[in-house]
């Protein structure tokens with residue numbers, strides 16, 4: 001049984017919820033499930049290396065029989081072995097193929113060469129896309145709201161603000177209609193010039209400033225067009241989220257799914273919580289559907 005020599009072609013970056021593909025490989029897993037690999041898919045998998053956006057939910061249908069997809073993860077192969085969700089390299093590494101592994105409990109009838117219809121649950125996808133778009137915008141708003149706390153020059157974000165999000169991010173989790181970002185405010189961030197001692201007193205004003213920016217962007221609505229730019233349609237190709245904010249176009253590297261415009265949300269709000277002892281700042285973002 002040969003393993004696929006190229007990446008799975010993915011159609012979810014444009015918002016696709018259905019696709020037709022050919023089965024290239026079915027890998028039985030130790031837990032009894034099977035990983036189904038197609039030549040192309042609309043199904044967004046979780047990337048275990050940076051598991052910000054959870055996998056889609058949905059079904060595979062072959063020969064009139066539908067099975068639920070119980071999980072979807074990024075797989076990788078160098079031709080010798082298939083790593084399902086535990087790739088030893090980062091997604092996009094040269095010499096490797098990156099594959100969407102659709103996990104099913106029962107792969108009966110899903111054989112190599114078969115044609116499979118992929119169907120993604122639209123409401124779960126919409127909610128995760130709203131959460132992911134809100135997460136990116138919140139990070140940009142937070143960068144600007146915290147700009148006054150930097151005492152040294154640091155790398156800038158796509159809007160020319162000190163890149164707090166990029167420098168301090170510890171984990172990012174996309175939720176339905178929201179996200180939770182954890183930032184580490186440790187010694188190295190303070191050495192870079194972040195005035196952490198001033199943060200407790202500034203927190204309320206920082207939160208208000210971030211929310212004011214977000215409210216302005218959401219008010220611009222349909223004028224804030226969002227797209228995913230990419231070098232190619234393979235899963236391992238680099239993709240970038242691009243948003244036309246009122247003060248300019250901004251890009252962020254991103255492998256997830258997004259809204260097409262800010263007309264699709266009624267509001268985006270953040271709450272900040274700073275735990276000094278744990279050196280952790282938590283940002284909870286909520287996107288209110290229209």
Ligand SMILES: [Zn+2]
Nearest residue numbers: 253254255256
């Ligand atoms: Zn992203």
